[in-house]
Amino acid sequence: MSQNLTQEERQRRGARKTALIVAVVAFGIFLFTIYSTYKQ
């Protein structure tokens, strides 16, 4: 199945994964900022 994907579609699938990981990291930093200030 994946062998039939175009180069661009393969790239876009990878890009969506990268975006998701980066977004989760960003949200984690946001939560950690508030949590660590609270713990102070």
Added chain:
Amino acid sequence: MATTTSDVQIDIDAHDAHHGPEKGLLRWVKTTNHKDIGTLYLWFAFTMLLIGGAMAMVIRAELFQPGLQLVEPQFFNQMTTLHGLIMVFGAIMPAFVGLANWQIPLMIGAPDMALPRMNNWSFWILPFAGVMLLSTLFMKGGGPAFGWTFYAPLSTTFAPESTDFFIFAIHMLGFSSIMGAINIIATVMNMRAPDMKLMDMPLFVWTWLITAFLLIAAMPVLAGAVTMMLTDRNFGTSFFDAAGGGDPVMFQHIFWFFGHPEVYIMILPAFGVISQIIPTFARKPLFGYSSMVYATASIALLSFVVWAHHMFLTGMPIAGQMYFMYATIMISVPTGVKVFNWVTTMWRGSLTFETPMLWAIAFVILFTIGGFSGLMLGIAPADIQYHDTYFVVAHFHYVLVTGALFSIIAAVYYWLPKWCGRMYNEKLARIHFWWAVISVNVLFFPQHFLGLAGMPRRIPDYATQFADFNMISSIGGFAFGSSFLLLTYIIVSCIRSGEPIEDERVWESAKGLEWTVATPAPYHTFNEPPQKDKILSESSHVGAH
């Protein structure tokens, strides 16, 4: 013959390449095209630059002579606050995102950004956030007047009601920046032409990739700070309220943990722009490409461990002062590498001085002045003298105006002919350059002297001993401000009636994949990724392959 999925996909792409943009205003609302969105970002940034610039004119008019002339002190404070916020979040950052949108896909041989619909959303949040921020000026109690650093408790306990709107605007601006950064990371990491390795990428792409990681690490911290401000103001928490067990100094730590990387968010893409322009007009490959990449990464890492040099006078142990002083001074090493490489690229080159090159050279000289005054401010005992004076104002305006803004103007002169297929008026552009570069120094250089003599920042009135340099600075300010009217005319007349260009390579010695597509850049580009030999022959550096 059987048709495979990939054949169908290629047919769809081929069809897609033929249709142009939608007609009418809805094109701009619904667009997912990176060039359209880049254009939107750039016009938005330019509009905000003019609004923020108008506020700067109010500030300089009030400071033209001692005494209170034109505005109330409270309104003056609102002007300094909103001028800073609008220039940082509304002008410089969106302008660089606009340049990234236009150039990154073209430079890495990608058909578009990785997440085009999110790209549309990232942009369209901005005008609403900008209007919300500006609307605070018309609310009861006036707009935010606590400075762009919005220290607690000025921004919590003692702030006007409009501060909640300011907080929401900052949330939206931050959200837009984070989405923009996610898109750039995903695009650069995943959408490059398959044969382009990381060390084949142009410097502008490298600097933006590193900037995007800075944004991902820094902007959520800002979002956390304003969220805690919001709950302190409205939901009874005491994150920054000493009376409830909180700590207002913690706000300063959190703000500057965001704020110092923010400075590099605004200057690293500028380094990228200059690293593209200088090789073109020196007709030499960029000197020390890989050292430029490593220097950029080093600056980015160091930017997270120096934040408290903004807080030497807030109070910290002597060991803390020593650490933050030396860590700050260390940043001059990778920055020096960059300046050395730019100068060495020009060394014995066949230099010509078209307008983008003039701006790039002005950047190298004037940004270095801003860097040197930054070093002076980073020395803890000296900072006791300089802190909160006009010396600081002079320093960061050399970095952000003659640094970041100059690089944006250089980039627009450099790439505008490729974008619109027309050449700007070179004679007017040179007049604009000399007008701006002289006036900006008349505006900001005397502020060093004012600061050294002890004039505090963020005041609407001052002792008569500061009168002469303030008058000179204001005259420079009015001249520099009016230079943007000429820039507006040059850009608009270029787009509407500039001399048409048909050469793909607008500048004869320019290297890069963006110069291999037609001029003006077609609506859709790189439906087929460029091949290895083309990528290597268009590389503006040597040694990476």
